[in-house]
Amino acid sequence: MKLAGLTNNLSKTGLLIITTLLTGAATLAFANGTETTSSPPPAPAPATDNTAPYTVVCDKSSGQTVCNVDKQTYIGWRTYHAVCHVCHAQDAVGSSFAPSLVERVGAIDKERFMDVLANGYSGQIGVMPGWKDNPNVNKKYDELYGYLKARADGALPPGRPKRLP
Amino acid sequence: MRRKLLVPLVSMVTAAVLSWPCLTIANDSVLKLTKDPNNWAIWGGDYAGTRFSKLDQINSNNVKDLQVAWTFSTGVLRGHEGGPMVIGDTMYVHTPFPNKVFSLSLADQSINWVYEPQQNPDTIPVMCCDTVYRGLAYADGMIFLQQADTNLVALDAKSGKVIWKVKNGDPKVGSTNTNAPVVVKDKVLTGISGGEFGVRGFLAAYNIKDGSLAWKAYSTGPDDEMLVDPNKTTEMLKPVGKDSSLKTWKGDQWKIGGGTTWGWYSYDPDLNLVYYGTGNPSTWNPTVRPGDNKWSMTIMARDADTGMAKWFYQMTPHDEWDFDGINEMILADQMIGGKNRKTLVHFDRNGFGYTMDRVTGELLVAEKFDPAVNWATHVDMKTGRPQVVAKYSTDLNGQDVNTKDICPAALGSKDQQPAAYSPRTKLFYVPTNHVCMDYEPFEVEYVAGQPYVGATLSMFPAGRVTKDGTNNLGNFIAWDATTGKIKWSIPEPFSVWSGALATAGDVVFYGTLEGYVKAVDANSGKELYKFKTPSGIIGNLNTYMYNGKQYIGVLSGIGGWAGIGMAAGLTGDTEGLGAVGAYKSLSKYTQLGGTLTVFALPN
16 A cells, blocks of 8 residues: 555656666666666667767655766766856856856757857857866866756756766 | 265155155045045945944934935946945946946936946956956045956046056956955055966055055965064964965965955054955865965954054965955954953854954954854864864865765855944844855866866755755844854845945845845844845945935845855755745846945935
């Protein structure tokens, strides 16, 4: 009875959690946005042009969503919150003078993203510096792209992600 | 032969004679103007930084009838810190970058003149946390403007014409300015920003007659460059000794070690001492810079004529959390332990409210002004050192480790927004933040002119750590600095990022990030009046009298670090956090735009 109630409740947020509870398996939100459940987790899908540059695994079993990300996305999160967040704010949600990258990164292609990151941009309200001369950023363009794309795609909720083992 | 010798001698005497009266006049002009409560002639209302006005036409009985008298748009969108300055029949209004200055006639609110400097827009991205600017200084018929690109400019107060201009730093290496300068005697004092770019902090004094450098005192480095006398400059009443800064850094890290000076400067004319604080050591990763990192995070008292250091007090040795020590120093005489003391009161980012003897630098009181503060248990009153709690030490936990639930967050229990002191109630009125954080330091490389941060952090409401069911991000508190106790506390949904004003009418004013100007009873904290201005308030409230009528003025215009942190507390899921979800973001309550709003009682 109790278990059934729990199952009903949980199924609202996705069957995946039940599997997590029962088998301890993780649920993968793959780059293409589909969620699959398995035990053990399958090998990550081979990267192709159609897959986004991140892996995000979210677990809602504790009542709060805890997301695990691959190393590259994690480094992107960390670099973002050391440098970019002073204008674009925590979780890339934007501030009074710099746009939300959750919205912006979804609206531009990767090429444009890389160009602005390296060379900067002058907007109506703000001016973004180019990062090509900063060694703490210019080696992490792909990482930043992965993190911000995960945010823009809605695959990664706000907050600090954990790093996949 | 004789004649040749005589010429320089005569010119020296002439120069001395010419400069002598000038020196006295300059001192008197600011002192005289600030003693007349009709003016608001300096950032803090007076040299002591009390933000107290003797005006009492608006009082706790009639403040409920307050109305908007007039408004003025600055035409600038970004964060508006600081406040308007009033001298006689003229108001001077400043803006964030591009740092416009307006001279407004109080008779008909028309514009006498506008000054807009031409600055390289490359300065903008080098400014951490918005392009704010905290205000102007006035002395001897001149307005002093400290531009973002570090140019310090003297303007003719009547015409707005440039009298002189001097470069105080270089944005190419990350140094910029956001502070209000202060004029003391014949010198104008200014500091430097750029702690997140490895800039080495200093306080500089320029001669107001021509902009030439009188003295410059670095926060870190060799004794002579810091203007320190190893035998006479003291900390905790003892001489600091030789190489007091150099000994506390690894190698020559002090050269890019921060200790910037972007806050407020106070002055005691009787002691002839200038007081200010220094900022964080660079980088934010404490594991790579062992030692106390002196004299970052320090309250400094210096001789106004020579810059020589009288005393120092380092509040946060070896910072591990970005608790800049730059907040205002309020000079007030108070009874402590039955004795009348000349005190200095400072509400630090680190969450401790300090009361010091401002003559000697003796530490009298150090208590938490937000009960959520957890990074240290207390300050040891013998050594003056905070007793750091191991689990909140980002250095002990180490690089690449996330230290959780540290209170306060990097923006401090209070940032630069200045508090007020009423000698009538003997209370300090303090705008505060109630925000905690997770902090993870990591290794970074230094490149001149590039951000040099080395830590990542997430911020959230303190209630998540204290688990008391609250979600507010700020409080406006009344504080007794003789005992270190909170008298009353008003919770605010967002950080209170506006400078307070206390008046002889026993009303205290402050602004909120949603844009409200609030008036509360100075004794009880009871709300007496509120009005929603066009944008969020990060500016400071001022008051003045013109034609027999008292006015209250404030700049609104959301931005600053508060504007960045507007979504703070929204990380992760909203489940289990109650009303946090309701905050969404500040943009739901307010939008950009600089506006001056002036209030008065109805005729």
